[in-house]
Amino acid sequence: MTTKKENVKVVMDEVEVTRVLNRIAHEIMEANKGAQNLVLVGIMNRGVPLAKRLAKIIDQVEKVKVPVGALDVSLYRDDLAKKGEYITVRKSEMPFSVDDKIVVLVDDVIFAGRTARAALDGLKDYGRAAKVQLVSLVDRGHRELPIHPNYTGKVIPTSNKEEVKVEVLEIDGADRVVLR
Helix, strand or coil, X not given: CEECCCCEEEEECHXXXXXXXXXXXXXXXXXXXXXXXXXXXXXXXXXXXXXXXXXXXXXXXXXXXXXXXEECCHHHCCCHHHHHHHCCCCCCECCCCCCCCEEEEEEEEECCCHHHHHHHHHHHHHCCCCEEEEEEEEECCCCCCCCCCCEEEEECCCCCCCCEEEECHHHHCCCEEEEC
């Protein structure tokens, strides 16, 4: 659906986002044989509310409270010198060690793979994980690094000129994915 007012194409609405998060949560539980030893780490900004929602779904099914952290990858980016003064550094919230845990990194969109690489670098500061997995709500292609999510909500082929914007209720007031 394209709206003329915003000049965007809605590629996932609230219903589809909810459905996809439920599917991904079940895939995580299946792949890891439950939720024992599992922690979720949202990549700031929109990966954090997505991680919290996944943890809630897992808790409802497995009756296990999965710890959720928030990781700011700004200072781990390989384009820091280019962006420099335009980077806003936020405080990561990791109230746990990742030592010997199965860490599921959660992000909204995977594009080049550089944010995921930065997250892997940042994660080292919190311990040595037993395993790291990656969730991406949207995979838009155009990878520059050999990084692929373990769990993907939707693959949306795009051109480099297009922008994929994930909106989440907690930050944007609505759940949807739009293409501009």
